[in-house]
Amino acid sequence: MGYTKRIDTLCGLLSKTDVFADVGCDHGYCTEYMLGHGLCERAIFSDVSKGSLAKAERLLAPYVRAGRAVSVLGDGFYGVDESVGLVLIAGMGGCEIVSILSDVKHGFMPKKFVFQPMHDGEKLRRYILENGGYIDKDYTFEDGKFYEVICGGNVKERGQVCDEHPYTDAEYEFGRDNIRQLPEAFQKRLKKLIGNIDRYLKEPNLQEESRRELLEKRARFEGVLRGEIK
Template identity: 30%
Template sequence: MILNLKGRLKLIADKVPKCNVLADIGTDHAYIPIYLVRNGVCKKAIASDIKIGPVKIASNNISLYKLSEKIETRLGNGLDTIEIDEADTIIIAGMGGTLLTELLEANKQKAVNANALVLQPMNDLHVIRKWLYDNAFEIYDEEIVAEGPKMYCVICTKFNGKKKQYTDFELHVGQSLIEKKDPLLASYCKMKVKQIDRVLEQLEDMKENDVLKSQYIRQKKDYINLIEKL
């Protein structure tokens, strides 16, 4: 039985290094661990979710692909479902950046001990990057993928014990994306400019938000400057 991943899920899977045990936090249908075990990227996997519904679906899919001996499902919140050093690679994907950050903060040592974290926040990427930099994690790769009109960014990171100095704009656009000249970066920046324009329209008549407006205007200029350099 063939399992082909596309778009966001395929990019997440492609960023996972060879590992012994993968933990997929917020696994949903368990497609990524199934794909990675079947393709020999990881020897075993843990597929966990906070809701019983997705865990049942994941279990059914794992059984369908005859991988019950190699992939274990667990019900629970975030990294609470794994022990320290149990998984050498951890995926956390498909949730808001603020929630994702809270899950990392709640079990920081598990994140520190992992060889690699593959993160795919649905929003608030600046929150994730700030937490990683402030907690001495290295972002060694990032990539953007498009699914229809939406764009998603996958962040690959690991603990290296060195806190990074950063600008505000580096939190909004990852340095790895700029350095590698990600082919979707210009389109991503144009999308962010449109989002800022919509926010500025809403703030137009609100004088008490002058400081906030200035921040968005500065961000917009930074995005435009980057587009012109690409």
């Protein structure tokens, strides 16, 4: 696909749809991918920042001229309604994504979504599963840094029910596919976090309570790595 590995990974998770919405599009690469590969008939690309949106407007100008893409300067789902087939929100914090989904005026649970939160993945998973959403892919990948991706949709739109098992606390915290399959990138991320904790633990002036908390966290990460915490 020729973008960064992160963008390529996101593009690889986007499925064919009628109308695609890229919220917080910045450069607009994912919208370019969807339109250029015939994966959507029309696209809405939006951003709250005029400067960011201008980049996407330059890239997508031929599609806008052809009436296949619409640019929206606005916050969250402003200009994007529930009829869109697939929503991408990537590169924002999990709490920001929750605030977009739960916005009193414009919020909704999309028919299908790909979310890539930069942090607070747990809060986003809880919001999705407690507010009419389902998750069918939920894992960590690496592109220099570690990223989480959460894909799913609105339960009202789902045909066959795939997995009705409730998420465990560990699955909320780390992602279901990570807990069940322990993919390489996730193991690497946990080992890195354990390494960070080991460095903090060497700090001579560390408060006793902090040391205890760090040791608990370390034990939890080790338990997840060994597949003992599900």
